[in-house]
Amino acid sequence: MRATRLLGAVATAVLVAAACGGPDLAAARSGPLTGQTIEVLAVWSDEEQAAFERVLDVFEERTGATVTYVSGGDEVPTVLATRLAGGSPPDVAGVAQPALVRTLARAGSLVPLDPATEAAIDAGFAPVWKELGTVDGTLYGFVFKAANKSTIWYDVRQLGPGFVPPRTWDEFEETLRKLSDTGRTPLSVGGADGWTLTDWFENVYLQTAGGPMYDRLARHEIPWTDPSVRTALQTLARVFRPEHLPGGIDSALQTEFAESVVDVFGEDPRASIVFEADFVAGVIAESTSATVGVDARVFPFPRIGPASSVVSGGDTLVALTDEPGTQALVQFLASSEAASIWAAQGGFVSPNREVRLEQYPDDSTRQIAEELVGADNLRFDMSDLMPSALGATRGDGFWRAMQDHLADPAQIDRILAELEAEATAAYADGDS
Incomplete structure (x- = not known):
């Protein structure tokens, strides 16, 4: 009971301070969590880490707690597994894969979020976001940093201020063809990172097959050899034409994500259009002289179906300890402030x-x-909903299958048969 009362007092102090602008630093350092250390493990590094640490600074100033941030990069699942095995988990972790959240919750590694945090999530988040952090009816986390993976970026300096973004897939194909016919290679694709290709597929599949079928494929309730998958891949192949890509298909397969962005917005551009989420802005700011919102502009992923569809990704914050400071921090991070x-x-x-x-x-x-917030038809990144062995392994599974398809779409039957065999094995292992 004492811990519960203290948690309530801390959370109230944090949220009241947020509403009023916060106490001065001297008062905050003698707050209700003075002397307590909270550790957060997440993927963010470099500029993203610095930005998140500014958020943590505000919490520290208002509670007196000390928050230590550890960047695990792409190895967060491995680092987290090691820490759990050693009996020293971080207090809070940012997990990109909802499948991993389910695995951790069912293993008893996560602490349910308290009622006050759940109330904040109910008030501020659409139900689909709450569902992503809910396992077997219990809320364990929420998406703090989301990604709108239904975004196309273009360089105004190359295409001109009068460029009219295509609204439909047919218009998109026509735009690429016209640019190609003028001798330009319009589309940069980071095919060396298989996840960029899975994001392409997920957007096309969501629009050609619809949300219910997307959900069924993500749960492997239909096979990868289903005709709906073939339709999506054939649709995608219509824009992945060699003449649309700088250096052709082979070059695209050797181009990493960040390089694909620089190939559009860098000093020596090789293309004028690139697809990926809002985090493209970070690459532009770090590696080019282009200005987001001025030189670098966006348009929604071209419509194939009637509804506005968005594929999202994101990092779900979960609690691994039941300390008052842990729950107070999670409640603060769930706030709009x-x-x-x-x-x-x-x-x-x-x-x-x-x-x-x-x-x-x-x-x-x-x-x-x-x-992102207003999408009629929103679904989470399919590869992150899959068992990690299938959906999040470099050079294997879903990633490799999409690279194989980019390399030779004529091999679609073999590619999908192999992917279906891998999916069957991965879901049989129960990592979902």
């Missing part, structure tokens, strides 16, 4: 609908955030 601190710095989109659009630093990011 915490999200707004990072939003104002750029390179961030929140699914929290209480974050005001004017908090974002440029028109392109505001557009991306508005489309």
